[in-house]
Amino acid sequence: MESLRDIRQEIKSIKSTKQMMLTMKMISSARIKKAQQQMEDGRPFAKKMAVMIDNLRKDIQNPSSEIHNLPAYRFFDNSSTDKNSVALVLITADKGLCGAFNAVALRAALKWVRENDEKEKYIFVIGKKGRDFLRRLKVPRLHLAGELIGIFPRASYAHAAMIKDTLFELSQKYNISRVDLIYNDFKSMASQSLISKTFLPFNFNEIPGEEDLSDFIFEPSMLDIFLTLLPRYLSASVYRFLLESQAAELAARMNAMEAASKNAGDIVDKLSVKLNKVRQATITNEITEIVSGANAINN
Amino acid sequence: MAGKKKLKLQIITPQKQVLDKEVDFIALPAYNGEMGVLPGHVQYVAKLNYGVLRYKDGNTQEEFAIMGGLAEIAHDVVSVFAEDAALAEEIDEAEAKQKLAQAKASLSSHDADIDMELAEMELKKALLMLKVKNKKTKF
Structure with missing residues (x-):
């Protein structure tokens, strides 16, 4: 049987673990408000960039347009036949202790790697968990094209711009026909959902067209505007994905820590009952010994 | 009006x-x-x-x-x-100067932990901030 001291020690250690989990939960819930605000603040820019790109749709799709001669046109060309190189942007967290958050993203990444087994694969990974996972993965034709570690919970637009630059470079250097994306989407405080989709080439059906830019005058030229717009649109999109993942990570950690501290509470309750039983048993034992000792003397 | x-x-x-x-x-x-x-x-x-x-x-x-x-x-x-x-008006000249110095220092330090591209962007930004601020005072 465990001694009283052992049980007390165990209770004490579990209580302090619980305290830590509660603290982590509180940190996450404090940060999540900021993360949500950041998402909210970034929305007008991203939305407008998408609308403007959409407004140029006619010009982009017009086969005689100069845009077709640009290297950047590949981001809009769905008919590309060269499908030998693909890229993936994988967004995970830097830290664990957030439930299945990293596991689902990594599982999806593994699936992606298998699906593109025959192709040259270039992965840009955000988050330590994803990077460590990919480093251990020994698969042919898999290249770690870039990594960004330690940006959460302070992901900024500059980070997104860096990811965009790397993607641009990669796509030109290795003739990449498709860029996929895996990240956790922030649905609500209670739920995150994994998104695995094609980021590029550009899908016009994803954005609703509002106004029509055909009456506009462009300065210096439509082409220049397009070239200014495109990187900003891409950065704004990547920025949004980073923020979504950041908020989702915090929400996941909050939930995981809440569940864990609840479990810790249950264990403490159980151990307390056990402690009381053991203490009672010891006391009963001692009384029995004293009584029987006294009886022996009296007899 | x-x-x-x-x-x-x-x-x-x-x-x-x-x-x-x-x-x-x-x-x-x-x-x-x-x-x-x-x-x-x-x-x-x-x-x-x-x-x-x-x-x-x-x-x-x-x-x-x-x-x-x-x-x-x-x-x-x-x-x-x-x-x-x-x-x-909200640009703090001292802060911009400090950021400029910081960006320059991190660019020249060759430390592996430092994000070169980020530092470069900071540098560019700090320069413009100072430019705008100084232009304003010259009017």
């Missing part, structure tokens, strides 16, 4: 909407030189340089440092999409 047409000026950066205001006149740092906008302007999309945006509302005039981007003019709404924007 009753019935006088006004322009709606919106300055939006990836981080947040910096400004949303009714004004009388706007001067944009367009790519081919400064461009003035009054109510009733033709529909226009312009590429912007790193530079100064000025606007006038009644008797007040203010300046913004704009880090490149685009401006869209449509139906008396001027939307400026900049990488970053700061009100000239």
